[in-house]
Amino acid sequence: MNVQTRPPRQPLNGVDTPTLINTINFVAGQPDLAKFQFRASNEWLDGTHSRTTMRDFHGAGGEQAHVMTYSAEGDHPTVLCGGDRAPTPVEWLLHALATCLTAGIGNIAAARGVKLTKVRSFVEGDIDLRGILGISNDVRNGYRDIAIRFEIEGDAPREKLQQIVEQARARSAVFDVLSNGVPVSVSVAGK
């Protein structure tokens, strides 16, 4: 045995680490497999209330489907004259951020052989609604800033756990999109 060889990682934290690493190596050799398209379709229900369906996506060289069709709703809170039948759209952004970073933490900890016992996070987004209410053109519509704070515990020193969070941030799709923006086109289907 070559003592320089790192032992293969075992499944950990609910992550099938060997398969994950094999997948990454396989995709590295066939970059087209990495081209994904995620999709959602939404239907207006009433007032500010709508429902989104998420089922199919493209990637890994073909059409894929979730194991089931997921749906979720959005609404405005009553204090903004909505029906509060679901979280607000801007809360869903915070949810996307937390789930993305946390998934990364799960994967990265497993790849580094760290057994996690707890990961919790708290996200806050500050927004001045004079933008969306059309009261001021000097106020942006969206969040002014977003902050997420993690509590993380596992069988590694605090510094190593912090490095895992940092690496999750450095490779987070949602963190990137929120931090750097992305071109978004809005169109209306013709008839």
Place this chain on the structure above:
Amino acid sequence: MNVQTRPPRQPLNGVDTPTLINTINFVAGQPDLAKFQFRASNEWLDGTHSRTTMRDFHGAGGEQAHVMTYSAEGDHPTVLCGGDRAPTPVEWLLHALATCLTAGIGNIAAARGVKLTKVRSFVEGDIDLRGILGISNDVRNGYRDIAIRFEIEGDAPREKLQQIVEQARARSAVFDVLSNGVPVSVSVAGK
């Protein structure tokens, strides 16, 4: 009666238009009421699977709470070695965009006296996963682009319906954040 006076809008599309307009006018006179903070807390469950809770928020001059505590999960799909127990974080971004624009369409149509009969939208986001997989440093982690296409019907000419969608885009918090980005800070709680 002054014929120059526009008649007050009646509730329409499930939107209490008079209350919405009164709210906007009230906030215009007391800008501090427009300062909101939305929040979410997330707990890692296993692997890439986590659950977010959304309940409290600040705004309208005080602490607010949803009519119920909302929760939602996120996970990676099986093709990315996740458990597919929920939509992916990047799909949640598409959901946030669709629900935000659609809520705006509901409000704006009501304010303009247009009765809507159908609003559907289809969102697509293209992403090259070589970024998040750490295969290439030249590929961004997040979406390269996002496109949302609306189908909208109501008792107004097509051009007026298109203008409602355009105004929803122009005042969408999520569209702004995704298009222009927002500062996001990530921290780890000390012990």
